Amino acid sequence: MRQIVSDSFVSRNGKLAGVYVALRLSSKRPFTYPAMRTMAKDLGISLRQVARALKELEDEEFILVKRNLGRSSVYSLNL
Numbered sequence: 452m453r454q455i456v457s458d459s460f461v462s463r464n465g466k467l468a469g470v471y472v473a474l475r476l477s478s479k480r481p482f483t484y485p486a487m488r489t490m491a492k493d494l495g496i497s498l499r500q501v502a503r504a505l506k507e508l509e510d511e512e513f514i515l516v517k518r519n520l521g522r523s524s525v526y527s528l529n530l
Contacts, residue, residue, distance in 0.1 A: 455513050467494050468504035469513055472526045482527040 455461060455469035471494060475483035487505070491498045505526075508514045517525040 455508070458511070458513075461511060461513070462504065462507060464494075464496055464500050464504040465507040465511075467496070468501060469508050472508075472514060473528060476528065482525050484523040484525045486523045 452470055452473040455473070456466050461469065468490065471485075471490060472483060475485065485493075487498055487501045491501045494501065496504075505514070505516065509516050512529050515527050515529050519525065
């Protein structure tokens with residue numbers, strides 16, 4: 452989480468989404484699968500902003516994304 456927050460190349464929304472994903476993880480469950488609509492509502496940003504933030508985090512290799520057609524994607528931190 453510290454790496455995401457301190458990275459100057461990650462936008463404000465990217466940092467929000469990264470912290471959101473990180474806070475939903477645990478040692479027993481190192482992945483999370485919130486719907487983007489849920490993330491947008493919880494973070495107070497638009498659905499499109501969530502999509503951009505997650506793409507940014509994936510491009511910067513902070514998170515790994517497993518996409519599931521018709522279902523929520525699965526997110527984990529790239530440690």
